[in-house]
Amino acid sequence: MRIALAKESEPGEARVAMVPELVGGLITAGYEFAVQPGAGQGAMITDEAYAAAGATITEDALQGAELIISVQPLPPELVADLPPGTATLSFLPYSHDLEVVRIRRDARVTSFAMDLVPRISRAQSMDALTSQAMVAGYRGAIVAAGMLRQFFPMSMTAAGTIPPAQVVVLGAGVAGLQAIATARRLGAVVKGYDVRPAASEEIASMGAIAIELDLPPLDGAGGYAREMSPERALLQQQRLTPYLAAADAVITTASVPNRRPPILITRTMTERMKPDSVIVDLAADTGGNVEDVRPGTVTRVGQARVWGGANVPSQLPGPASRLYAQNVANVIMLMTADGRFAPDYGDEVVAGMCLTRDGMITHGPAASLIDTELINDGVVIADE
Amino acid sequence: MRIALAKESEPGEARVAMVPELVGGLITAGYEFAVQPGAGQGAMITDEAYAAAGATITEDALQGAELIISVQPLPPELVADLPPGTATLSFLPYSHDLEVVRIRRDARVTSFAMDLVPRISRAQSMDALTSQAMVAGYRGAIVAAGMLRQFFPMSMTAAGTIPPAQVVVLGAGVAGLQAIATARRLGAVVKGYDVRPAASEEIASMGAIAIELDLPPLDGAGGYAREMSPERALLQQQRLTPYLAAADAVITTASVPNRRPPILITRTMTERMKPDSVIVDLAADTGGNVEDVRPGTVTRVGQARVWGGANVPSQLPGPASRLYAQNVANVIMLMTADGRFAPDYGDEVVAGMCLTRDGMITHGPAASLIDTELINDGVVIADE
Missing domain, CATH: 3.40.50.720 (NAD(P)-binding Rossmann-like Domain)
Structure with a gap:
């Protein structure tokens, strides 16, 4: 069971989705942890620090990964090439770019959005909007x-x-x-x-x-x-x-x-x-x-x-990454059972975060935006 | 008896040597207060604000002034043209540019240096090095x-x-x-x-x-x-x-x-x-x-x-000017007697601040630097 930490692709994004301090816990939980070289560079975290925590550093980190974590959404061409059933965990602000949703649906990727964590007290420790807002x-x-x-x-x-x-x-x-x-x-x-x-x-x-x-x-x-x-x-x-x-x-x-x-x-x-x-x-x-x-x-x-x-939180990439990584680790642990990545879709947090799965859009508001868009012949009505 | 507020000439200097709030006190003490147009611009103080406080705004502010106040030293060409006996009050860091001293001596200007205020408790309220260091x-x-x-x-x-x-x-x-x-x-x-x-x-x-x-x-x-x-x-x-x-x-x-x-x-x-x-x-x-x-x-x-x-204090020109102006006002009041500008050179603060007067260098260390320079045939030994 491999979790892969992707190197961020968006210009100016200095954060990274996992920090070395938290890698050990994921390995203990039963995962192999692979890191794309230079993933932590923007936050001044070296490959060596990830390796010392037990991670594998490799250009092929994403290959064979069951779950890929990042801060920003993975780039479209990368998502399109993922094996069906691969899970991704990142921010996925979809409303101003519905292509984000469509690509994941069509690639049959299981996508979890950190920005859709329900604002309930049980999920506070997973709430990346909150942690990044604090930094901002x-x-x-x-x-x-x-x-x-x-x-x-x-x-x-x-x-x-x-x-x-x-x-x-x-x-x-x-x-x-x-x-x-x-x-x-x-x-x-x-x-x-x-x-x-x-x-x-x-x-x-x-x-x-x-x-x-x-x-x-x-x-x-x-x-x-x-x-x-x-x-x-x-x-x-x-x-x-x-x-x-x-x-x-x-x-x-x-x-x-x-x-x-x-x-x-x-x-x-x-x-x-x-x-x-x-x-x-x-x-x-x-x-x-x-x-x-x-x-x-x-x-x-x-x-x-x-x-x-x-991208204000990225201006303080050290603490922003540390907090985001803790949110991510908590989400992963919630989705882990018996040493396996096994999201329970009966859990309102898991269900709430899920944007696409098995070729379907599982998040109601996103699905209806896509419907709206079709009805309006390509004119996106996401604002107001 | 005219005090003139000079517009700063040094690039990047945003402070100003007097603020409108303190002009009234000087007028009450018996002075006429004249301001060069735009003097407060860098500190976002308008000519109107000085005028409302009772100052005269005029390009000819310096003409006929008994005392000219500024933050940075007045430019050499201006000093050279001043009537002998005119007093100036500003920072006068001389050690890396002895020309500052020579020009004032030769113009027979009475120059007071805000950076030479003795560090004694009576002079605390005049100590501009302290007030500007606080800002920095x-x-x-x-x-x-x-x-x-x-x-x-x-x-x-x-x-x-x-x-x-x-x-x-x-x-x-x-x-x-x-x-x-x-x-x-x-x-x-x-x-x-x-x-x-x-x-x-x-x-x-x-x-x-x-x-x-x-x-x-x-x-x-x-x-x-x-x-x-x-x-x-x-x-x-x-x-x-x-x-x-x-x-x-x-x-x-x-x-x-x-x-x-x-x-x-x-x-x-x-x-x-x-x-x-x-x-x-x-x-x-x-x-x-x-x-x-x-x-x-x-x-x-x-x-x-x-x-x-x-010039770090100048990066916060509002408070830096306010504090410097209070220091300046306190120095002026110390040098005022019976509604006249009458420095008492028997006062150690007045004497300590005085750099040149009546064609002489009255500050010992500056005088000996000039001597040293002559002995060394133009090689200034001010460092170390």
Whole structure:
């Protein structure tokens, strides 16, 4: 029973799906572990470190593997060539590229998506969206502190007092709360906002002030915020504007899985911001919370600079890989019985993660998107 | 009695020597305050803000001014044209460019150097080296956190624990202690080192571990470390090496006024550092604590990246200007009597700051450097 660790193929991806510290546990569980040479390079993990942990390092690592693990989806040409029944485990964001689903279905690959782990407490230790969001949230606050040409903390010196920075964090999921915690550590005055009223308490528990916009409540399924009506979105934008105008730094973290993130900050709102203020948009990869944000780029809008995050967790590949690898190892152990890879599809976690199997699309929303697409003659309606 | 705020002429200098908040106090003290247009631009302070505080904004601000204030030394051609007896107040680092002294002497300008404020407690509120070092120390820690592809804090999550970063700070003056404090705020494990044994307590009081190298003690005058023998420097380098080899991030802050800073980290030492480690050298402008560092550049040495600071306080021009301006205002008030600019040269602070006056070099060390230079027929011996 071979598990193969694939070298990432996507440009700029520095993470790796398994770390040497966790290889031993998989071998003990009954697996052979094979690694493509250089797989850990981006995260500064050497082939020797994997070998010392008991892994085989070989260009042919994927051959004969029952399960192939990676961070990003394997490239299409590789998937197409896999023996039917091979299992893959990786992130599989499908909504903006349904080809990802079709190729796996047609290759009769059993594909498990780390981004489809159900948000139930039993599956917390497998939840890679959470672990990577934590990394992104920390990074977002550090980037904001690095861009801001002011202090985060208040400083009292013989030459007078410098007031602390005013930071606003939009979205109080895992990334948002981590950004709040980090900005607070640095001594900034932090205000937090989330469309879910339940988030106010979490925001306050991190030492931030919860912004109350007095809008009708909007709670979502699975711990994520639902989408809202255009009228409500407009009202939210209007009422957020004064908070942004008073902020030195803003960090936006609002995302909805497999959907375009909401625009929380329009160009007009950015133009109202202070001279030298900064916005860090952690949702830029999938469209952004800030109008006209571009991932991997700093844009000047009015007097503010807007940083568009591009694969933010990969910017801290060491810890991001360590956490992702633990999530992966926990998923593998869940799918292991009697020393064999034997996913139990009666388990809601296993079933929830499964995107394709035996030539079928097993994930309802993905299947219906493919249907929609056919009906609309190739026009994908995944956004809004 | 006119005080003029000069627009900085040095490329990359974003600070400004006075802020609007403090203009009112100078006017109350009896001065007219004139500002060159755009003087505050780099620090995002508008001409309108100075005008609202009572200042006159004019291209001719310097004309008829009794005192001209700036951050960097005024350009030579401007100094040469000043009416004799005009006073200037700015940083005046002279040791690597004695022309700065000669021009002021020959123009019969009364020049006060902010970097020569004596380090006595009465003058603390005028000590711009201290206020700017504080800014640089904060910035150094933030830059290190931003460069490091790991977390500073320890993180405990459902997917396991990420250990905190190991940070070493060399030099525990104002910049070093501020770097320690900031890295500690972010949750890093910090070790600090200074050649002055007395610094150990201050290092510990910031929550860091004081590195003890078991070298003969070396205390300096005026709160600065003295220079040491080559043998002692070598021993120090050898004993520091294991600490650097264990560090994720190193911040160096050791400087000696008007001297080349000591090389604390040789190329060989940097080559011993961990994959992906970072060094932030806050002394790079004047030669650096790290061998081969280049100001304004990130250099790769071995597996480490070395950030060479270039005018680091200017990277946070808002707070740096605010603090510098308060230092300047305090100096001006010290030199004001009966609503007039009347420096009392019997005051050790005034006398200590004065570099040239009435066609003479009034600062002993600068005068002897100029003598040395003449004796050596143009070869400046300012280093070592």
